[in-house]
């Protein structure tokens with residue numbers, strides 16, 4: 127066994143052939159390898175869903191918790207042991223629906239973690255219901271969507287998130303570059319990855335994502351919040367790349383001054 | 399005709415006023431000075447869920463021997479508002495001495511003389527200390543200490559205010575021929591004054607708690623406040639979560655990373671945490687939950703007391719997994735059990751509840767200093783080796799718990815059913831083994847259950863069962879009955895229960911249970927475990943604690959005709 131490898135032998139992967147989760151898994155493993163982060167130094171935290179199974183397919187430390195609840199344990203793990211690299215990864219339903227409140231408040235806290243959202247605009251695991259990011263007019267297994275989609279990037283920028291990016295699972299090279307920036311960024315980093323679901327989302331396919339996205343060019347300056355917000359609400363074609371960075375924020379894990387103390391002694395002098 | 403009143407052993411003082419009038423300040427001040435003067439005290443409050451107005455009251459018992467329970471009787475009532483007398487009418491008797499603005503206590507005038515309305519608290523405090531003829535010197539010293547950072551003028555005004563109250567009381571005593579002969583006891587000076595909240599918090603700290611994530615909800619908030627106040631000094635990570643769901647998931651994440659974490663909440667907040675309790679059950683994470691009860695359903699009575707969430711704690715979380723529920727009845731037990739909760743959680747990798755209530759948490763007790771030296775932080779985390787398996791199947795069901803970054807191994811936990819390595823599985827034989835392994839831990843836990851405390855006549859015919867915060871109330875009620883053949887069996891752990899419970903019950907001719915709820919939740923649990931239905935139930939669910947008199951009356955009523963009483 128190679129202790130530096132993220133690969134697990136003989137695993138039974140529960141994803142459909144052709145699912146956009148495969149290239150994301152591959153790209154993530156490749157990114158970590160290139161960044162020189164060892165499996166023992168990483169904790170992958172996830173909720174429940176198809177995307178949330180990703181950590182199960184990696185040889186590393188894993189906290190696969192409850193649906194919608196990846197971020198709270200991730201925040202705590204990083205605060206308790208800042209030496210660990212912590213990545214919280216789940217689907218769009220998990221992060222933006224069930225876990226929407228944690229999404230908002232984790233951005234506000236700004237822990238030094240990476241938040242990957244495999245956004246297939248549908249509930250995969252529960253078979254085709256709409257997700258918060260389903261497009262208007264999407265024919266879900268229940269209703270046709272009439273509500274406006276949740277815009278995670280615009281929400282994140284409005285909350286002055288420390289790092290906001292979008293990628294497309296179909297493009298491993300570019301996704302890797304964006305992931306590298308996200309993981310090495312100091313502070314909370316959101317990377318929303320467009321992920322085709324070949325089984326339950328026949329509308330937002332590989333081709334659709336390719337046709338409806340474009341990469342921000344090198345001249346784009348991600349530190350201007352107003353410009354970034356404008357980018358985040360573009361829907362004609364969705365911009366890909368690092369959309370916003372604010373490196374001047376207090377980092378949650380820096381707030382704490384963990385120390386070994388003589389409890390018995392201290393107990394006698396507590397503030398009541 | 400002049401009343402001749404003599405109080406020998408103990409007196410009960412009630413101060414009643416609107417929210418915002420500063421009753422708490424008077425309470426703090428008085429209990430401290432009575433303590434310095436060598437009296438045992440106990441004080442407890444009932445208050446409305448509002449910041450201003452309404453009518454609240456605080457009872458302070460002053461005694462020459464230890465007292466730790468709420469009594470109904472009022473010897474002295476300081477009525478700071480017109481509403482106080484109607485509010486307390488059921489507790490006022492012909493022997494109650496009332497001080498009110500209208501009759502005999504010109505507090506507005508006196509506070510103006512002292513320098514303004516803010517001095518009224520000190521006048522009330524002076525009045526009470528004057529009634530008990532506590533050396534004024536003690537009060538003066540305490541004022542100087544408390545206000546040490548204030549100007550001389552403020553200090554002098556406070557002293558003046560206290561003097562005016564004190565003088566009024568001394569005059570009153572002479573006029574009415576009042577005698578209070580409660581003698582101080584030097585032992586009382588060795589005691590500490592402490593609330594249930596402080597005792598639980600200190601216990602958690604003694605248990606090595608270094609992480610708390612919670613969302614404010616009365617009466618659970620106090621523990622969050624206490625730990626946060628001391629977090630810098632103690633290196634505790636404290637976080638106000640966005641909701642209770644986040645709170646418990648954070649704390650479980652914290653244990654995973656190597657911390658000793660807790661949440662504190664009340665019923666409504668805990669209801670939101672229950673999926674997290676189940677997560678802890680599945681991934682075999684330790685977690686300490688301080689569940690501070692108040693009356694429900696829903697928002698219920700936010701500032702009142704009840705023992706209505708035992709079943710919620712017991713059955714919370716879907717699926718089947720072991721847990722431990724501790725229910726302290728005094729500050730000493732709060733300290734000892736909260737400390738123990740962390741060691742038990744770590745040892746057995748299960749949720750451990752500290753089940754308290756508003757009455758216990760808000761009351762101020764005079765108690766012996768805690769046995770800090772006897773506390774220990776027992777840690778069970780192991781350093782992992784390359785082939786570490788988080789859920790290794792072992793003889794007793796306990797798999798050694800590793801944490802990421804400590805050792806060569808990887809730590810994989812999953813809320814799905816998993817195999818020994820923590821990988822998701824749907825293999826039914828693995829599922830059965832894992833479920834069995836988790837449930838097996840209950841057998842180990844049962845081997846170190848807290849034994850219930852039997853007090854009173856060992857050859858009892860009548861057995862009175864209590865749990866949690868009613869402990870001292872029931873004890874004093876039984877003491878007041880002053881009869882043979884009756885004993886109290888008090889439980890500070892309510893789940894799991896000791897095997898020999900049947901023996902205790904079988905030895906009684908009559909069994910009575912006392913609970914601050916409407917459906918006798920603990921009685922039901924006893925029946926499940928022993929098959930024995932407790933014969934009589936004394937239940938109270940108004941939102942107030944039992945009073946000693948009430949319990950004594952009920953016991954007499956039930957036992958009427960019993961030759962033992």
Ligand SMILES: Cc1ncc(C[n+]2csc(CCOP(=O)(O)OP(=O)(O)O)c2C)c(N)n1
Pocket residue numbers: 174175176177178193216217218219220221244246248249250251252257
């Ligand atoms: C509390 C709770 N509610 C509902 C579910 C069922 N459930 C599991 S995954 C999921 C939605 C999955 O959608 P998403 O997060 O987008 O992940 P995907 O499968 O699309 O990757 C739901 C509703 C659950 N496991 N827990």
Ligand code: SF4
Pocket residue numbers: 140141142144145146147176177246250251322323324325326
């Ligand atoms: S259902 Fe969709 S998201 Fe899930 S594995 Fe299949 S293709 Fe992927």
Ligand SMILES: [Mg+2]
Pocket residue numbers: 175217218219244245246247248249250257
């Ligand atoms: Mg999805």
